[in-house]
Amino acid sequence: MSAKVNDDLLTERRKCEFNVEELTNYLDGGAQATQNRRKLEDKVLSTKGLFDEVPEEYLSHKEKYENAVRKAVVYYKAMKEAEDPNQTEQERANATYRSLLHAAVFKDNSPFSLHLAMFIPAILGQADEEQKKYWMKRASKMEIIGTYAQTELGHGTFIRGLETTATYDPKTEEFVLHSPTLTAYKWWPGSLAHTANYCVVMAHLYINGKSCGIQPFIVQFRDEETHQPLPGIKLGEIGAKLGFNTVNNGFLGFDQHRIPRNRMLMKNAQVLKDGTFKRSPNSKLTYGTMVYVRVVIVNGMANQLARAVTIAVRYSAVRRQSELKPDAGEPQILDYVTQQHKLFIGIASSHAFTLTAKWLTRMYQKVTADLEKGNLDELPELHAIACCLKAVTTTDTSVLVERSRTSCGGHGYMLSSNLPQIYGLVTAACTYEGENTVLMLQTARSLVKALEQAQSGKRLSPTMSYLSEKVSSRLKWDNSIDGIVKGFRRVAYGKVESAMRSMRKYVRSGLGPEDAWNMSSVQLVAASEYTSISEADIRQLQDTYEDLLGKIRPNAVGLVDAFDFRDQILNSTLGAYDGRVYERLMEEALKSPLNAEPVNQSFHKYLKPFMQGKL
Numbered sequence: 328m329s330a331k332v333n334d335d336l337l338t339e340r341r342k343c344e345f346n347v348e349e350l351t352n353y354l355d356g357g358a359q360a361t362q363n364r365r366k367l368e369d370k371v372l373s374t375k376g377l378f379d380e381v382p383e384e385y386l387s388h389k390e391k392y393e394n395a396v397r398k399a400v401v402y403y404k405a406m407k408e409a410e411d412p413n414q415t416e417q418e419r420a421n422a423t424y425r426s427l428l429h430a431a432v433f434k435d436n437s438p439f440s441l442h443l444a445m446f447i448p449a450i451l452g453q454a455d456e457e458q459k460k461y462w463m464k465r466a467s468k469m470e471i472i473g474t475y476a477q478t479e480l481g482h483g484t485f486i487r488g489l490e491t492t493a494t495y496d497p498k499t500e501e502f503v504l505h506s507p508t509l510t511a512y513k514w515w516p517g518s519l520a521h522t523a524n525y526c527v528v529m530a531h532l533y534i535n536g537k538s539c540g541i542q543p544f545i546v547q548f549r550d551e552e553t554h555q556p557l558p559g560i561k562l563g564e565i566g567a568k569l570g571f572n573t574v575n576n577g578f579l580g581f582d583q584h585r586i587p588r589n590r591m592l593m594k595n596a597q598v599l600k601d602g603t604f605k606r607s608p609n610s611k612l613t614y615g616t617m618v619y620v621r622v623v624i625v626n627g628m629a630n631q632l633a634r635a636v637t638i639a640v641r642y643s644a645v646r647r648q649s650e651l652k653p654d655a656g657e658p659q660i661l662d663y664v665t666q667q668h669k670l671f672i673g674i675a676s677s678h679a680f681t682l683t684a685k686w687l688t689r690m691y692q693k694v695t696a697d698l699e700k701g702n703l704d705e706l707p708e709l710h711a712i713a714c715c716l717k718a719v720t721t722t723d724t725s726v727l728v729e730r731s732r733t734s735c736g737g738h739g740y741m742l743s744s745n746l747p748q749i750y751g752l753v754t755a756a757c758t759y760e761g762e763n764t765v766l767m768l769q770t771a772r773s774l775v776k777a778l779e780q781a782q783s784g785k786r787l788s789p790t791m792s793y794l795s796e797k798v799s800s801r802l803k804w805d806n807s808i809d810g811i812v813k814g815f816r817r818v819a820y821g822k823v824e825s826a827m828r829s830m831r832k833y834v835r836s837g838l839g840p841e842d843a844w845n846m847s848s849v850q851l852v853a854a855s856e857y858t859s860i861s862e863a864d865i866r867q868l869q870d871t872y873e874d875l876l877g878k879i880r881p882n883a884v885g886l887v888d889a890f891d892f893r894d895q896i897l898n899s900t901l902g903a904y905d906g907r908v909y910e911r912l913m914e915e916a917l918k919s920p921l922n923a924e925p926v927n928q929s930f931h932k933y934l935k936p937f938m939q940g941k942l
C-alpha cells in the first residue's frame with residue numbers, strides 16, 4: 328500500500344492551474360519521449376544490486392570507491408540491456424538527455440564518467456578514420472576503460488604550458504612519453520587512479536628537437552589482464568575532495584614510456600614514419616573535446632538545478648514554521664515571499680538553461696558538421712559562446728543550488744537531503760572543463776574583437792550583432808519582454824565599450840597591450856556575463872517581479888512536479904513525491920551505524936575514565 332501523501336502537497340497539486348504532464352512532455356520533447364524516458368528509468372531502476380544497503384555516507388573513502396565500481400558494472404550492463412533496439416539513436420539520446428538516471432545510483436558521480444564523457448568523445452573528435460574504427464569498437468564495448476589526461480599538477484588552464492613531452496623516435500617509429508618534473512605529472516583525470524587502463528594524454532610533441540605543439544595520444548597505462556601499472560608508469564589517487572569522491576581522480580607520471588607511432592590521434596595533425604610533421608588546419612581543433620563537454624555541461628546544469636529546486640520547493644510546501652499573522656497558525660514556508668524569491672528563480676533558470684542547452688547543442692552540431700567539410704569559419708564563435716554559457720550556467724547553478732540548500736534550514740544541511748552532494752557536483756563544474764574566469768576572458772577576447780569590427784563597419788555574427796546596434800543610451804526601460812531584452816542589449820554593449828575604453832586608456836598611459844588587458848580584466852569578465860542574460864538586472868523590475876512571484880506561487884509544486892524526477896533520482900528525505908519528510912528523516916537517521924547500540928564503546932574507553940578524572 329503506497330504511503331499517504333502529505334496533505335499540504337495534495338492541496339498544492341489540486342491548486343495547480345496548468346496541465347503538469349503537458350509541461351513534462353514539452354521538456355522531454357514530446358509525449359513519446361516522456362514515455363521512452365520513463366520506460367528506460369523503469370527498466371534500469373528495477374535492476375538488483377543498484378542501491379546501497381548502508382547509505383554510502385557511512386562508508387570509508389576506500390569502501391565508497393569499491394562500492395561505486397560494483398554499482399557501475401551493474402548500472403552499465405542494465406543501461407545496455409534496457410536499450411530499445413527499435414529506437415533511433417536520436418530517440419535514445421532524447422530519452423537520456425533529461426534523465427538523471429545515473430544520479431539515482433551515484434550520489435557523487437560514477438568511476439566510469441570520464442570514459443563516457445571525455446575518452447569516447449576524444450576518440451570520436453581526434454582520431455583518424457582507421458584509429459576511430461579500432462578504438463571505438465573496444466571502448467564502446469567496455470573492453471577497455473579510458474579517461475582524458477590533460478591537466479597536470481602544475482598546469483590546468485594554460486594548455487600551452489603543459490610539461491608532459493612526447494618525443495618522436497624515427498628509428499623505432501615510437502613516441503617516448505616523459506614527465507620531466509613533478510609538476511608534469513598528470514593530476515586530476517577521473518578514473519585514472521584505479522579504474523581505467525587507457526587514457527587520451529595531451530602532451531607536448533617534439534620531433535628532432537622542434538616543438539610541434541600539444542597533441543593527443545592514446546596511451547595504455549595498465550596491463551589488461553593484471554591491471555598492474557605498465558613499466559615506466561607511476562599511478563595513484565589524488566585524495567579526498569569536496570565531492571566527486573567516487574570518480575577516482577588520479578595522478579600519472581611517465582618515465583620514458585614508449586608507445587607506437589599510431590597511438591598519436593591523427594585526425595587533425597599527423598606524424599609520418601620518417602618524422603615529417605603535418606600541421607593541423609587549426610591548432611585549436613585539438614581542443615575540440617573540451618568544447619563538446621562544455622556544451623554537455625550546460626544541459627547537465629539545467630537538470631541538476633531542476634533536481635535541487637524540486638527538493639526545496641516540495642519541502643517548502645510541507646514545512647510549516649513561525650507565524651505570518653497572529654492566531655493564524657504556522658504557514659507553509661512557501662508562503663513567505665522571501666522563500667519564493669529564493670526558489671522561483673531556480674525553476675525559471677532551469678528552464679532557461681534547458682532551452683539554452685538545446686540551442687547550443689544545435690549550434691555545436693552545425694559547426695561540427697561544417698568542420699568535417701573543412702569549414703572552420705564558425706569555430707571561434709562556437710568557442711566563445713560555449714565558454715560563456717558553460718561559465719554562466721555553472722556559476723548560476725552553484726549559487727541557486729546552494730540557495731535551495733539554505734532555504735531548507737537545518738534539514739538542508741543533512742546529507743540525507745542530497746542537497747550538499749548536488750552542490751558538490753555542480754560547483755566542481757565551475758572549475759573543470761575550463762575554470763570559469765578563464766573561460767569568461769576567452770569570451771571577452773571575442774567581444775572586444777567584435778566591437779572593433781563593428782566600429783570599423785564590418786558585419787558581425789548573429790550572437791554578437793548587438794554590438795553593432797547603435798542603441799540609444801537614453802533608452803527607456805519598459806516591462807515588456809522586448810523592453811527587457813533591449814535593456815540587456817544596452818547594458819551589454821555599454822560593458823564591452825567601457826572595458827575597451829579602459830584598455831585604450833591604459834595603452835595611452837604607456838602600458839603594453841597585455842598589461843592593459845590584465846588591468847581591464849575585471850570589466851572584461853563583467854562584459855562577458857552580459858552576453859547571456861543574468862539575474863541581477865531583473866531586480867530593477869522589482870514591482871513586476873514581486874507580482875510574478877505571486878502568480879507562480881499556486882503553481883510552484885506543479886512546476887517542479889513537471890520535471891518528473893522519481894524519488895530514487897532525487898535521492899532525498901526532503902524531496903520525495905509523498906512529502907513524508909519527517910518520517911524519512913527519522914528512517915535515514917536510524918541507518919547511522921552509531922544508532923546500532925545505545926552506548927558507544929568510546930564511553931567506557933574514554934569518557935567514563937575522563938569524567939572520573941582517571942585519564
Ligand SMILES: CCCCCCCCCC/C=C\CCCC(=O)SCCNC(=O)CCNC(=O)[C@H](O)C(C)(C)COP(=O)(O)OP(=O)(O)OC[C@H]1O[C@@H](n2cnc3c(N)ncnc32)[C@H](O)[C@@H]1OP(=O)(O)O
Nearest residue numbers: 440444483484485486611614624627710752753759760761
Ligand atoms: C553536474 C553535472 C554536469 C554534467 C556534465 C557532464 C560531464 C561530467 C563528467 C566529467 C567530469 C569532469 C571532466 C573534467 C575534464 C577536464 O577538466 S579536462 C581539462 C579541461 N581544461 C581546460 O578546459 C583548460 C582551459 N584552458 C584552455 O582552454 C586554453 O588554455 C585557453 C583557451 C584558456 C588559452 O589557450 P591558448 O592556446 O593560450 O589560447 P589563447 O592565446 O587564449 O587564444 C588563441 C586563440 O585560440 C582560440 N581558442 C582557444 N581555445 C579554443 C577552443 N577550444 N576552440 C577554438 N578556438 C579556441 C582563442 O579564441 C584565440 O583565438 P583568436 O587568437 O582570438 O582568434
Ligand SMILES: Cc1cc2nc3c(=O)[nH]c(=O)nc-3n(C[C@H](O)[C@H](O)[C@H](O)COP(=O)(O)OP(=O)(O)OC[C@H]3O[C@@H](n4cnc5c(N)ncnc54)[C@H](O)[C@@H]3O)c2cc1C
Nearest residue numbers: 475476477478482483484515516517755758759760762764
Ligand atoms: C572535479 C574535477 C574533475 C576534473 N577532472 C579532470 C579530468 O578528468 N581531466 C583533466 O585533464 N582535468 C580534470 N580536472 C582539472 C581541471 O580541468 C582544472 O582544475 C581546471 O582546468 C583549472 O586548472 P587549475 O586547477 O590548474 O587552476 P589554475 O589554472 O591554476 O587556476 C587557478 C586560478 O588562477 C586563475 N587564472 C589562471 N589563468 C588565468 C588567466 N589567464 N587569466 C586570469 N586568471 C587566471 C583562475 O581563474 C583561477 O582563479 C578536474 C578538476 C576538477 C575540480
